[in-house]
Amino acid sequence: MVKTRFAPSPTGKPHVGNIRTAIFDYLYAKSQKGQFILRIEDTDRERMVPEAVKYIEESLSWLGLKWNDEEKVHQSDRLKIYNEYTEKLLKEGKAYKCFCTKERLAELREEQIKSKQPPGYDACCRKLTKEDVEKLEKEGKTSVIRFRIPEKPGEITWNDTIRGKVTIRTDIQDDFIILKSDGYPTYHLASVVDDHLMDITTVIRAEEWIPSTPKHILLYQSLGWEHPKFAHMPHIVGKDRSKLSKRHGDTAIMDYRENGYLADTMLNFLALLGWNPGTTQEIFSKEELEKTFDLKKVGKSPAVFDIEKLNWINGEKIRAMKVKDLMKKVEDFDSDFLKGKDTALVERALTVMQTRMVTLKDFTENSNFFFNDIKYSPKLLIFGKSTHDATLHGLKSVLKALESQKTITSGDSASDTMKSVVEAENLSNGDVFWPVRVALSGQEKSPSPNEIMWALGREKSIERIKTAIKLLEG
Ligand code: GLU
Numbered sequence: 001m002v003k004t005r006f007a008p009s010p011t012g013k014p015h016v017g018n019i020r021t022a023i024f025d026y027l028y029a030k031s032q033k034g035q036f037i038l039r040i041e042d043t044d045r046e047r048m049v050p051e052a053v054k055y056i057e058e059s060l061s062w063l064g065l066k067w068n069d070e071e072k073v074h075q076s077d078r079l080k081i082y083n084e085y086t087e088k089l090l091k092e093g094k095a096y097k098c099f100c101t102k103e104r105l106a107e108l109r110e111e112q113i114k115s116k117q118p119p120g121y122d123a124c125c126r127k128l129t130k131e132d133v134e135k136l137e138k139e140g141k142t143s144v145i146r147f148r149i150p151e152k153p154g155e156i157t158w159n160d161t162i163r164g165k166v167t168i169r170t171d172i173q174d175d176f177i178i179l180k181s182d183g184y185p186t187y188h189l190a191s192v193v194d195d196h197l198m199d200i201t202t203v204i205r206a207e208e209w210i211p212s213t214p215k216h217i218l219l220y221q222s223l224g225w226e227h228p229k230f231a232h233m234p235h236i237v238g239k240d241r242s243k244l245s246k247r248h249g250d251t252a253i254m255d256y257r258e259n260g261y262l263a264d265t266m267l268n269f270l271a272l273l274g275w276n277p278g279t280t281q282e283i284f285s286k287e288e289l290e291k292t293f294d295l296k297k298v299g300k301s302p303a304v305f306d307i308e309k310l311n312w313i314n315g316e317k318i319r320a321m322k323v324k325d326l327m328k329k330v331e332d333f334d335s336d337f338l339k340g341k342d343t344a345l346v347e348r349a350l351t352v353m354q355t356r357m358v359t360l361k362d363f364t365e366n367s368n369f370f371f372n373d374i375k376y377s378p379k380l381l382i383f384g385k386s387t388h389d390a391t392l393h394g395l396k397s398v399l400k401a402l403e404s405q406k407t408i409t410s411g412d413s414a415s416d417t418m419k420s421v422v423e424a425e426n427l428s429n430g431d432v433f434w435p436v437r438v439a440l441s442g443q444e445k446s447p448s449p450n451e452i453m454w455a456l457g458r459e460k461s462i463e464r465i466k467t468a469i470k471l472l473e474g
Helices: 016-031 052-063 077-089 104-114 129-137 187-197 205-225 253-258 263-271 286-292 307-319 323-332 345-353 360-365 386-402 412-425 430-441 447-455 457-471
Strands: 003-006 035-040 095-098 144-147 155-160 164-168 177-179 202-206 229-233
Touching: 003 016, 003 202, 016 229, 016 253, 016 263, 016 286, 035 052, 035 077, 035 345, 052 253, 052 263, 077 095, 077 144, 077 187, 077 205, 095 177, 104 360, 144 205, 144 457, 155 205, 155 229, 164 205, 177 263, 177 447, 187 205, 202 205, 205 229, 205 253, 205 286, 253 263, 263 307, 323 345, 323 360, 345 360, 345 447, 386 457, 412 430, 412 447, 430 447, 430 457, 447 457
Parallel strands: 003 035, 202 229
Antiparallel strands: 095 144, 144 177, 155 164
16 A cells, blocks of 8 residues: 655745645555655754644645545654664664764864865764763763764665666765754654654655665664655756746745635646656646556656746636636635625626636736726727727717617627627727727726626616716716
8 A cells, every 4th residue: 555745844834846745745645545644844943933834734735635634743742752763773783872062063074175075974973982971971961863874885776766776875974863962853763763654655755855865775774674665756947947946936835826826726737847647638637636647757857847837727727617616716715805796797707807817816806897986097098099089979879879778698799789889880999899998997908898898787888888978078
């Protein structure tokens, strides 16, 4: 049974890159009918942000990445367990106490850099005898526990599910810390112990963790455990191929929600950052992703974060929705927006706007003219090539035509009304369609007058055209 975990450190709001990891973990588990768990890696007390767990859970919930709640853990609740395994390693001579001070380590590092050696711990405390340790402890010296890298140089190799065979020399590893002086484990120890105890079958994580993997494999070997499979995902880069940064769109996933992107869009878009479905299909529902996602089809070359593609996917998903469902999304997005508004008018306005929306914000920010009184300068009513008189004539004729009708049945019928005015009165399109559009929307740019007229309905349209006529005559 496949079991994956998303193991974020609660250091802030999860960004799109972190969430892509969660999505891959989730989709891989789902595609294999396996389990997906959430593990909060809160052992670095200095980097913790109090609200971060809330942000993490909020983000996952928004996307519908359901984790198995019974198995959710916070590593800070499990210190006893990590301590036990540290004791075991100490007893077996596979780890040792290190009393080196911060100052000494900083000096060492400086020297190494100066003499162009790779920085790392020089294993100074490896040689301490039992008596030395006892003496130092009696003196009240604090220590950390370090892992003892096997003396014999060798190689660590693993078969990465995404990158194939990866080999790293053991002699370039230094004796890394597994337990800190505050009694908290480091990431290395805690993640190995937990992945083992939680029966994680595949560790899916970002490429930046590759250098840690040999350390983990050595730990597994020392503890007599088999290691899980590893799958290191490709980097995400901007369109200019440089490392993804804020400027490319690397912000908190919830910022995307706030900007009117659908959860389904983010899932779809982020799943394609590295995963190649092997077909030309680009739009996927959550259910489709859960079925077709395949870890073997994840490539190792960097995935390009293309905001235009994200916008395109969002627009496509918006257009594919039934208006009623879209209205629900608008409500989830901005619960105040629909308050006090006529539902039938909202539906019609959405129908008009749906074809041109990229985000939900495009509706909540640009559709006010459907619902509220409008203000505009009378000058705007006159099209570039038209005149004051022709415009007034056009508006008055449309008004007359509308007054003789009972209702506006569709955008097409509204368009027919205006076309007949153009012909009968020997006017140009600019004398009619433009001023009507401005009269109805108050905007320089807006959907077509036919669509707005249909959405507003006969009465409201008549009222607004009358106002426009008054403005021109004023
Ligand atoms: N806590 C690590 C992180 O925040 C987890 C890395 C891993 O998945 O092993 O990325």
